[in-house]
Amino acid sequence: MTDYKMKAVEGTYHFDGEAATKGFHFNKMCYSFNSEENRQAFRDDAEAYMTKYKLTEEQKQAVRDHDINRMLELGGSIYYMAKFAGIFGWNMQVIGGMQSGRSTEEFIAYLESQGRGKTTNG
Amino acid sequence: MAKIIGGITTSHIPAIGVAMDKGLEETDYFKDLFAIYPPIRDWLTEEKPDIAVLFYNDHGLEMWLDKKPTFAIGAAPEYENADEGWGIKPIPPVTGETELSWHIVNHLIENDFDPTVCQDIKVDHGATVPLTLLWPNFTYQGIKVIPVSINCERHPMPKPSRSYAFGKAIGEAIRCWNKDQKVVVLGTGGLSHQLDGQRAGILNADFDNWCMDKMVTDPEAITQYSNVDLIEKGGAQMVEIAMWLAMRGCIEGPVEERLRNYVSPISNTAVGVQLLIPENEQG
Structure with a gap:
């Protein structure tokens, strides 16, 4: 199979x-x-x-x-x-928090912790 | 003969469409993202493509589970947008290009790809957000659009290598179309993001940037991954890179990366934007 x-x-x-x-x-x-x-x-x-x-x-x-x-x-x-x-x-950050056991604010902070600062422009 | 003059990758995040509706482009949150679009629009204004072949994934506006095509191609004179349930404002219809649609369909089937052919479909934010970003203030109505959708929702989804090969076949079809028309190819969606499950919110900037590098120099390197490999690396919706691969497949030979932007996160998603120019078409 x-x-x-x-x-x-x-x-x-x-x-x-x-x-x-x-x-x-x-x-x-x-x-x-x-x-x-x-x-x-x-x-x-x-x-x-x-x-x-x-x-x-x-x-x-x-x-x-x-x-x-x-x-x-x-x-x-x-x-x-x-x-x-x-x-x-509920937007995707609210849903994200609900699924991952975080408050919306904590979920947004989690997203930001992985991304901002790695921005590249050019 | 028709010519592919360039390829563009762009996000289709609903939040970007909402930001445009609300005039938030200059806010701290969005300004790095929107900064890339004026130079791309300048390029479009200068090059004046006649047709855009747009790879997108439907998110349950038209193609729901009852009949869900793996690959589908629009062959309609126009495409309506509609309410998607969570608040993005519908936009006026998108203009189609039926003659090239049917040419592509015929070429694909002769070359062993068998897409669903759609003479009446609504297109969702996967198509409308990119069009609005590239041709704001409804100026997208001045360009003819062929929407091509790839299932990125329900497994089994086409393998990344298959989406790339599908794009290659579409590129061949465009190049052998006996019309003096300029075509731009658009790969929408991505990059890393996961909307569902306890792992929601995962992003992977290193992998995203690797993918963007490979989009320029060696797109086949991305096709070594299975969909589940992509999910592990960049989240459940990283599979949307299928549309990037299909777009890149359309372009023959080496490309020059004219512009690149990477901003993460916007909403829950890492946003990559690239403007790729086929070196064979420069001169």
Whole structure:
């Protein structure tokens, strides 16, 4: 059999066929948030919206808990989750902090510690 | 015959588009990043390319998991942008170039690449942020654009070597097109960043700069890495270098690196910008 298994990378969820299968309905819901009408429907009644999109109970709980890593574990793709995050006004630094156990400020400081000072212009 | 007059790598971070909307280009946070664009725009104004072939990845505006092409090429007279859900302002439509699109498609299939052909797609920030950066104030509407998308979201993704070869085939197609047109090729996205998981926030300036060096002298060196190697080195979204490799593949022979800029981080991402001029086309 072809060896296509990806090696594990710590702290990273490879979004592969298995994850895409598990997360299909959850991601479909998040994809629907491209439309303001759908974002509003979720704001109005999140439980009904999640049921309509056939989320599993575990996925619903991760959404209620705002647990981003758990959503990833349950097959979420960050591309669509970004649209979910948009409903709450969370940008990528807020999400980054939520996933890596840091406050937003700590997360920004972590980013800056690896980059600024290595700027090159020319 | 058509000519490739240059290649540009640029980021497509949504925060850059938002910064432009809000006029934040001169703020301390953004000024080092935006400093590189006026000289690139000057080059574009002087060289006046007719067409831009733009390699990007769709982030779930048009191509979602239900039907997700590995490689896709636009063949539409225009491309709309739309709400992506988290607040970037949609921009007016991008003008297409169907004749070259179909020429590329025919050439690719004759040469054993089989992309999805799209006659009606919306393009997302992956395409619109670079276009807005390079041709601000909606002047991108004066250039014809062929969007080419590469799956950078769901594994399996094309191997970096395959994206490079795909770009090579597109470059050949452009060079054998029987029209006196100037083409610029754009590789968007990257460099190191990871948006998801406990490892979110990782950056790797050393690897980014190595990649930028190799983009000039030896792009095939980057293709020695698998996607998972790239993820280990530069984070889950480092795989976006696929678009850089495809762009670089379009250019035949040695290049001169006319401009380079590296600023890290902007939002969660290390931003690399390069202007590469094919030495074969100078004269």
